[in-house]
Amino acid sequence: MSVEEAERPREPAIDRFDQAGIDAIFGFDTPPPRAAKKGLRALLDADIANRERLPMLEVVCERMVRTFATSMRNLTSDALDVHLERVSTTRFGDFMNRLPLPAMIGVFHAAPWDNFGAITVDSGLIYAVVDSLLGGRRGGAVMRIEGRAFTSIETVLVGKMIQQTLADFAASFSAIEPVQMTLERVETTPRFAAIAGPSNLTAVATFRVEMEERGGSFSIVLPYATIEPVRDKLVQRFAGEKLGHDAVWGAHIARELLATEVTLEAVLGERTMRVQDYMALRVGQTIGLNREPDDPITIASGGVPLGQAQIGKRAASVAVQMLNDIADGFSA
Incomplete structure (x- = not known):
C-alpha cells in the first residue's frame, strides 16, 4: 500500500437498515411479534366472529x-x-x-x-x-x-x-x-x-x-x-308489515277449528283394580265407584278433563248438563 493510499481518509461504512430501523426513522412503531395462541385461548381471541343474522x-x-x-x-x-x-x-x-x-x-x-x-x-x-x-x-x-x-x-x-x-x-x-x-x-x-x-x-x-x-x-x-x-x-324471517302474522290464514284456521268434531267422554268415576281382579270380571257383576247419584261427573276429551257436569235424563236419553264453561279451564 502506498503512502498516499494510507493517508487518504476512509469513507464511512453504510449501515444497512432492516424494516424495524426504517420504521423507527419515520416514526412508525413496529409491533412486536406475537406468539401463536393455541387451544381455547386461540378460539376466544379469534378475530372472526360468528355473524348470525337477526x-x-x-x-x-x-x-x-x-x-x-x-x-x-x-x-x-x-x-x-x-x-x-x-x-x-x-x-x-x-x-x-x-x-x-x-x-x-x-x-x-x-x-x-x-x-x-x-x-x-x-x-x-x-x-x-x-x-x-x-x-x-x-x-x-x-x-x-x-x-x-x-x-x-x-x-x-x-x-x-x-x-x-x-x-x-x-x-x-x-x-x-x-x-x-x-x-x-x-x-x-x-x-x-x-x-x-x-x-x-x-x-x-x-x-x-x-x-x-x-x-x-x-x-x-x-x-x-x-x-x-x-x-x-x-332469527325468524320477516315477510309483510305485520311481523309474520297472516290474517287470512288465522281466520281460516279459526273456522276450521270451530268446525272440528270432538269426542267427549262422561267419566262416571274411576277405580284402581289389580289385573287379576279385572280379568275375573263377568257379565252382571257390579263395580262400586264410591259415588252418589247426585255427585257431578267429569267431562273429558282424549283423557284431558274439560269440566264438570250433572247427569240426568232428557226424553228417553241419558243427558248431562255442564256446570262450568270449558273456556274457564278445569283442574281435577
Whole structure:
C-alpha cells in the first residue's frame, strides 16, 4: 500500500437498515411479534366472529327509524332525518376500542331479560343536540371542543335524548316481545361501561341523525347474553308489515277449528283394580265407584278433563248438563 493510499481518509461504512430501523426513522412503531395462541385461548381471541343474522332485529330498527325521527322533531323542533346505517355483529371489546372519543355511553337495564345494554352517542350528535335544545345557531358545522369533559348540562340534555331513544326502541320491540328499558347511568369512559366481556358477541345497530348540515350517529349495543331470551324470535324471517302474522290464514284456521268434531267422554268415576281382579270380571257383576247419584261427573276429551257436569235424563236419553264453561279451564 502506498503512502498516499494510507493517508487518504476512509469513507464511512453504510449501515444497512432492516424494516424495524426504517420504521423507527419515520416514526412508525413496529409491533412486536406475537406468539401463536393455541387451544381455547386461540378460539376466544379469534378475530372472526360468528355473524348470525337477526332479521327481526333489523325490522325493529327500521320501525325505530320512523318512531325516533318523530320524537326527535318534537324534542328539538328542528327538521332532521334519521336513517339506519347498519346492523352488525362484533365482539364487545373490538367495538369499544373502535369507539371514537369523546362520546357518551348510556347504560340501560332490560327488565324482562334481567341484563344490560348500551347506547353510544358520538360527539357530533352530542353538540348538535345541545345546540338545538339551547337555541344555538342552525346550520353549519358544529365546532368540536377538544381537551375537556362534557359539562353537567350537556350530560343532562343528551340523557333526555337517550331516554327517548330507549322508549322508542322498546315500543318498536314490543311487536316481537314486550320489554321495558330503563337508563341506569351515563358514562364518558368506555371502561366504566363494561356491560360484557371483551370477547362476548354483541349485536350493534348504528343510526345516523342529520340536523340541518350537522349531526352524528349513535349505536345501540345489545350483547347476545341480553337478547338470548328472544333470540329464537329474532332469527325468524320477516315477510309483510305485520311481523309474520297472516290474517287470512288465522281466520281460516279459526273456522276450521270451530268446525272440528270432538269426542267427549262422561267419566262416571274411576277405580284402581289389580289385573287379576279385572280379568275375573263377568257379565252382571257390579263395580262400586264410591259415588252418589247426585255427585257431578267429569267431562273429558282424549283423557284431558274439560269440566264438570250433572247427569240426568232428557226424553228417553241419558243427558248431562255442564256446570262450568270449558273456556274457564278445569283442574281435577
